[in-house]
Amino acid sequence: MALWGGRFSKKPNDFFCTFNNSLNIDFKLAKYDILSSIAWSRTLTSINILTKLEQKKIEEALLILLNKVKKNPKIMLNSKAEDIHTWIEQQLITMVGSLGKKLHTGRSRNDQVTTDLKLWCKYKVNKLIQEIKNLKKTLIITxxxxIDIILPGYTHLQRAQPIVFSHWCLAYLEMFTRDNIRLKDSFKRMNFNPLGSGALSGTAWKIDRKSLSTDMGFSSETKNSLDSVSDRDYVLDLLSASAISMMHLSRFSEDLIFFNSGEANFIQLSDDITSGSSLMPQKKNPDCLELIRAKSGRVYGSLINTLVVFKGLPLSYNKDMQEDKEGLFDSLKTWSNCLKMASLVLKNMKINKKICRQAAEQGYSNATELADYLVKKGVEFRSAHNIVGNIVLEAIKKNKNLDQLNLLTLKKYSNVIDQDVYHHLKLENILEKRSSKGGICKKQILFAIKEAKKKIFDTK
Structure with a gap:
């Protein structure tokens, strides 16, 4: 039985019911619909719609129903209810009789569904914040x-300047820190209670929405009933945050896929998070990272889909808005799984220190240092840049690294070059010179790790 039908003379078409109903999606909101219904029953008591005894009876019945849902979250899926609100109201009426019909007084499914969804989103935000924190901890430990593993840094996928692996980890730590900030900001914006807004114009009953909001754990009540029932900015906030974070995870995955390749061989992924080939016995594939990289696309799709659903949508509630949940539920689950997988990859990864260093010594990643050396000797940078370019060309012809060229060869290009140049071209010395805050010298790396640990490990 639907929650509507008095003015209809025909039964709804069976296919229409299947097309229209949302229980198979919004059943995930059952817990939050029950909790918001309990809070609403208390509000109805305050305006004398329910007696204290009636409210207690309703609350006890709803708590029994809540326990059933916790034990079997899909308990309602075999019913023919239109949505989760219908199913819960029908269950309540079965349990307490006609008293259950009083609960919907002053309330609409329009303010009910957005309240439930906000409560669900608040819970998920806190879970995701913790999962990002766990990944950040793993990055810090890694x-x-x-700290002492030197490898080439890249621009344009070309070896550029030497870095240390810990600096690579800290780069992704910064990205996931921003993701965490976005989640916390979205929580602040969604933490306003729409319940009591009715279908679109508020309620005629003298309810205390501020007290109701406090009872439900919201910071305050929403300010405009039209906006309250039609607002899904908090859904878009979360989809946007998930899309950006999945982009970070995709970049993280692509780096590690490259590092793990036979061509680079910087790292070895653990056997327990890789797979093999059905044909080629030697293969060990980074499937988990490739899947993270691919799953970013479906999260992007959910964001774009939801933006399109709301584009040009008139105030206030429209059935289009039923399409706000499936993509959100899938995206946040996907994001959560990918965060966990990324952490697992790092925990079991081995780094080939020798190969990383050999790669950093090749590709003329110390060329910028040679240019800086010339500048310190009084050569203008633009001239120094040109000189080093010519030296690199000579080194390529001779198939040698810059520090393998003899002093006589180097002096052909500039008389200011002396024996001390070899000290400046050594990888460890190149690293230690990058001592500005955020740089790659050991002191800055240790400082960054210390600060990160202080924020992550010293807070709950």
Whole structure:
């Protein structure tokens, strides 16, 4: 039985019911619909719609129903209810009789569904914040364990300047920190209670929405009933945050896929998070990272889909808005799984220190240092840049690294070059010179790790 039908002379078409109903999606909101219904029953008591005894009876019945839902979250899926609100109201009426019909007084499914969804989103935000925190902890531990591993840094996928692996870890730590900030900001914006807004114009009953909001754990009540029932900015906030974070995870995955390739061989992924080939016995594939990279697309799709659903949508509630949940539920689950997978990848990864260093010594990643050396000797940078370019060309012809060229060869290009140049071209010395805050010298890396640990490990 639907929650409507008095003015209809025909039964709804069976296919229409299947097309229209949302229980198979919004059943995930059952817990929050029950909790918001309990809070609403208390509000109805305050305006004398329910007696205290009636409210207690309704609350006890709803708590029994809540326990059933917790034990079996899909308990309602075999019913023919239109949505989760219908199913819960029908269950309540079965349990307490006609008293259950009083609960919907002053309330609409329009303010009910957005309230439930906000409560669900608030819960998910806190879970995701913790999962990002766990990944950040793993990044910090990995960074701390690999301070002395030198590898080439890249621009345009070309070897550029030497870095240390811990600095690579700290780069992604910054990205996931921003993701965490976005989540916390979205929580602040969604933490306003729409319940009591009715279908679109508020309620004629003298309810205390501020007290109701406090009872439900919201910071305050929403300010405009039209906006309250039609607002899904908080859904878009979360989809946007998930899309950006999945972009970070995709970049993280692509780096590690490259590092793990036979061509680079910087890292070895653990056997327990890789797979093999059905044909080629030697293969060990980074499937989990490739899947993270691919799953970013479906999260982007959910964001775009939801934006399009709301584009040009008139005030206030429209059935289009039923399409706000499936993509959101899928995206946040996908994001959560990918965060967990990324952490697992790092925990079991081995780094090939020798190969990383050999790669950093190749590709003329110390060329910028040679240019800086010339500048310190009084050569203008633009001239120094040109000189080093010519030296690199000579080194390529001779198939040698810059520090393998003899002093006589180097002096052909500039008389200011002396024996001390070899000290400046050594990888460790190049790293230590990058001592500005955020740089790659050991002191800055240790400082960054210390600060990160202080924020992550010293807070709950």
């Amino acid at each position: 960074a701390e364990s690999n």
